[in-house]
Amino acid sequence: MDNGTTIVDEESPMSFWTDNIVPVVVTTGCVTLGLLGTLLAVKSQSKNRSEDDPLDDDAENAAAQNAGKNGEVNREKYPGGKLTVYFATQTGTAEAFAKELQREGKDHGFLVRVEDPDTLDSPEHMADRESRSPFGADSKPDEMPRAIILAATYGEGEPTDNSTELFNQMEEYLENDEEGEVNKPLLGLEYAVFGLGNTEYEIFNAMGKFFDTALEKLGGTRVYDLGLGDDSDDLEGDFEKWREGMWATLKKRYVKDGAVVAAESQDGKRSLPDCEYSIRWEEEESVATATYSDQNRASVPLETICASSKHYFTAVDCPVPVVRELRSPEDGGSTVHVEIDISNANIDYQTADNLGVLPCNAQKVVESVAESLGYTQQLDKVFSVVAGTNQDGEEQEWHGLPFPTPITVRECFTRYLDLTSAPHRSDLKLLSSYAKEAADRKTLQHLSSKEGKEEYKKQIVEGKMGLSQLLKLCPSLEIPLEHLIGNVCRFQLARFYTIASCPKVHPESIHLTVAVTKEERPDGSSFEGVCSTHIAGGLDQSLRVFVRPSTFRLPPKISTPILMIGPGTGIAPMRALLQDRKHQFEQEQGEKTMHNVLYFGCKKEELDYIYRDELEGYQKEGILSDLHLAFSRKDPKNKEYVQHILRKNAASTHALLQEGAYVYVCGGVKMGHDVTETLKEILVEESNGSMSQDAAANYLTTLSSEGRFVQELWS
Structure with missing residues (x-):
């Protein structure tokens, strides 16, 4: 996980490369829904394509060659069927x-x-x-x-x-x-x-x-x-x-005829696995004019796109006019406040929604991978992705464009391939197929085995080893470009951050609070979070972004109290909610009453108390009724966290819940668990024995289903 406001795990070690039994x-x-008896079909990837669409034949031929006419499957070759x-x-x-x-x-x-x-x-x-x-x-x-x-x-x-x-x-x-x-x-x-x-x-x-x-x-x-x-x-x-x-x-x-013999090479030579894609090299000029290129990606029909890749085509490039450090230089770490200009983008958002950011790999990583695989001279060459063929010469089924093409090798490596996450053990087994030297194959096969599980954990996961490091560990790896795209690398995922601004106050910008990941590997080299590093360097570039709704929604009435718990970068949605509440307060006619309570925590007051001036300003203005602070390193012998402060305020917390307060929690999953347990304890104790632990848990579940207990947590 890159930081406290990231909703999707950024650097997970298990996310590298990532008819009809239907797994x-x-x-x-x-x-x-239609009638239960209606015969339904899969949404056609070719629906609404023009007659001269070059992808039509790819899709139709692939489907026909894989399954035969009328979807028939060769019983001898595939006795289990589709x-x-x-x-x-x-x-x-x-x-x-x-x-x-x-x-x-x-x-x-x-x-x-x-x-x-x-x-x-x-x-x-x-x-x-x-x-x-x-x-x-x-x-x-x-x-x-x-x-x-x-x-x-x-x-x-x-x-x-x-x-x-x-x-x-x-x-x-x-x-x-x-x-x-x-x-x-x-x-x-x-x-x-x-x-x-x-x-x-x-x-x-x-x-x-x-x-x-x-x-x-x-x-x-x-x-x-x-x-x-x-x-x-x-x-x-x-x-x-x-x-x-x-x-x-x-x-x-x-499979009625017993076990099936695995299709392995019989002569002891390497046999590459099937690949979904094939590469077609193009003229350089084609990038600007091609229908499906990056420059024209917004106009590509969704029916021609691989379903899981739609954000590659719909996300918008936005400039970043503000990147500001929030932590003290003495702290050693980095958390930045980022403002993204959406004035010329067709983007709408609500308070504390999630922003998806499509990261770019650092050029030093791109060039390292290219050098190891012998692609340095091809980095600026242009190619398109088309359907591949299997070992029997049959064309693979086409699921749609994985990313905009034609594209240069450099752009593909930079934007669309995950080059930094650690692989699964099963991916190492697959990768061994591409090793020319027996020693490298043996290394990868051992790390992928049950016997090598502990070494895998120590060397690959804890060592934060991505493709660049693996290519140095096993230098005989030779991976054709289509196999790198289709088999070895997982496609780059969007990272989601909870928006730290309110559109009523900032209609032309989106604010983020980003903890920048930078750690030292066991070998002494530096590991950097691909997305947080990309965002922190945003002043000289644009960010490719899109909005996804979150579950943070304020109560309709300003008189309804809110209880916010957001340590570290978990403060992001609370900042947005406070902006919204202030705007609502200023627009409210007649009698104005509101009760907004915030619990914030960090290591030390003088090091990483982020947005301090803003929070204290809200308190002076009466927007923030109560500001409770927990500094976990203030007393090393007695670490205090937000849940401990919450526990001390049991009576007032219970009173807020009885008044119909909305509760918002954002931060690490352990903190979220501890806060939930603390709320249960408060409910039981303050009820004078009339509520059991199970009843307290059910009460919080009910609040959650009503949108009154909202958590965004990460592990």
Whole structure:
């Protein structure tokens, strides 16, 4: 995590490269539904394309060659039939797991597809026999559609952005079918679920549990037990164990002729894995004029874009006129106040929304990777991405443009490839395929093995080793450009920051509070957070951004009290809320009463008490009724945090809750957990025994569902 206002994990060590068993990978608004019996199709990637669209043939040919006419699948080659993996992801781990299943599928007898749940029109499509039967038109009556759901949870028990629609649809079905009397839309679907979660959060694996239960209630049949992975311990190990059992069960159930021989090289030579993409080199002039280039990205039809890449095309470039250091030079760290000019951008935001920032890799990282792979002379060459072919010469299925093309190699490396995050162990195994020297292959295979798990943790994760460092560790790695894009590197993710401004006060700018990540690796080299470093250097460049709604919303009446708890950069949304409250106070007619309480914490008053002048100014103006401060390093023998101050103010806190106060919490997940536990204790004690711990927990859950208890936390 890059800083206190980042909503999506920035430097997670598990997020590098990231028909019909349908593995759905889901990580941590309602739609109108049609008739349950309606036959639904996937939202076509080719919908609304012009007749001369060069991507049409790529998509159609790929689909035809992979599945044959009428979707038929060769039973000898793929005795298990088609397997569709749906991934719903926020940080890329879910997509990486889905692609891992895709790579393994052929060895187990399945033709595996990977698909984004955001492309589904409705849940029924997973059970649609016409398009989802395992062998297409050649399927037998007893060969039913199948689904495997790999479901991760985002934030406090929420679905990911690209699975929200599917989640809402399923919830609506369940709400309309409380008696279980409605025709089951997923009848005949055979499924299994693995959940990706984190026990550090109050709600563990909510989405995995939801999908496992919902699929059964909607008519599905569970064929393998629910698995629950814990990212605070060994998520990849949990998935590996579940995956092994899952494949064994599926093969026993669906592959009638016994085990499938893995397709490996028989002559002992290296065999590169299949790649989704191929590279077509272009003339340099094509970048400015091409329909799908970066310069023209805003006009690219969404139907031609890979669903998970839409922000690459829709985000807006905005200048950064202000970057100001907030911490004392003596502190040693850096937290910056950033102002982004949106006066010429078509961007609207609400108070304390989230801002997605698409980071750029530092040029020293780009050039290091290029040098190691022999691409230095090609950095300014222009290429386009087209569908690749597998080892049998069949064209791969086209899922849409992954990023704007034509593009230079340098721009691709800078904007769209994650070159800094540490890889999964499974990614190291894949990477070993590209090593020319046996010693390098052995090193990577050992680090990816169960036996090498501790060395992987120490050398790769704790050593913060990204691609640049891996290429030096294993110098014989030779990775073709299309494989670097399609197999080795995960695409660069947006990082989300809670906006620290109110649009009523700052309609032409968005403010951020960013802690700049800079650490020393065990080998003495410097590790820098890719996004925070990019933002902090924003004065000489623009930032590519987009807005995503948050759950921070003020009560409609100014008389309703608010309780804000935001230590460190968790102050960002509280700053925005205070700006909004002041504006509301100044616009209010008649009698004005309000009660705004803030708890802020940092290490030392003289080092990192950020926005001090503003907060004390609000207090003098009467906008901030109470300002409670916790300085954790003031007394090294007695560290005091915001939850300790909150506990001391139990009576006044309980009174605020009784008055209908809205509670806002922003910061680290441990702090959020401690604050929640403190609130429970206060509710129990101040109720004079009339409220139990369970009742207090249920009370906070009710507040959360009503939008009165809002938390944005990160691990």
